[in-house]
Amino acid sequence: MEGSPIVTSKQREEVVHGVPTEVVCTAFSNSVLVVVTQYGKMGTIVYVDPNTVGDNVGRPSLTTKVLLGKDEPLVHVCAKNLVAFVSQEAGNKPVLLAMALKDKTVEGIQALREVIRSCQVW
Numbered sequence: 001m002e003g004s005p006i007v008t009s010k011q012r013e014e015v016v017h018g019v020p021t022e023v024v025c026t027a028f029s030n031s032v033l034v035v036v037t038q039y040g041k042m043g044t045i046v047y048v049d050p051n052t053v054g055d056n057v058g059r060p061s062l063t064t065k066v067l068l069g070k071d072e073p074l075v076h077v078c079a080k081n082l083v084a085f086v087s088q089e090a091g092n093k094p095v096l097l098a099m100a101l102k103d104k105t106v107e108g109i110q111a112l113r114e115v116i117r118s119c120q121v122w
Contacts, residue, residue: 007026007027007028008026008027008121009024009025009026009027009121010024010025010119010120010121011023011024011025011119012024012115012118012119014115016038016103016108016111016112016115017103017105017107017108017111019038019102019103019108020038021036021037021038021112021115022035022036022037022038022040023035023036023037023112023115023116023118023119024119025086025116025119025120025121025122026121027090027121027122030093030094031093031094031095031096032083032086032087032090032093032094032095032096032121032122033095033096033098034082034083034086034095034096034097034098034116035097035098035099036082036097036098036099036100036101036112036115036116037098037099037100037101038100038101038102038103039100039102040100041100042098042100043069043098043099043100043101044066044068044069044070044075044098044099044100045066045067045068045069045096045097045098046064046065046066046067046069046075046076046079046096046097046098046099047064047065047067047094047095047096047097048062048063048064048079048080048083048084048087048094048095048096048097049062049063049064049065049094050062050063050087050088050092050093050094051063060087060088060092062080062084062087064076064079064080067096074104075099078099078101078104078109079097079099081109081113082097082099082109082112082113082116083095083097083116085113085117086116086122089120089122090122091122093122
């Protein structure tokens with residue numbers, strides 16, 4: 001019985017601002033898993049959840065919750081900036097993000113966002 005796979009996944013390796021980086025995106029029926037690592041480990045795991053009560057322009061606001069790892073403000077900022085578009089483009093599905101980053105600069109996050117986009121499975 002041949003059919004579509006239960007989950008769809010894409011992986012990419014790229015050098016981002018001189019740092020070897022791996023990205024894996026996997027789509028599940030109820031959420032999207034995004035792994036971004038510059039250490040070869042999963043690192044901090046953050047749950048990014050779109051709230052059903054949106055802002056004034058109809059976009060949902062995102063709530064972030066650190067499930068494993070260091071819970072500090074920069075983690076929440078990085079998580080929202082890395083995967084807000086994933087949630088939105090996936091029909092406002094929650095995103096589980098695992099990230100281990102060496103480069104947390106604005107430019108680095110923007111470049112990582114493009115690598116994530118290249119692994120689109122949603």
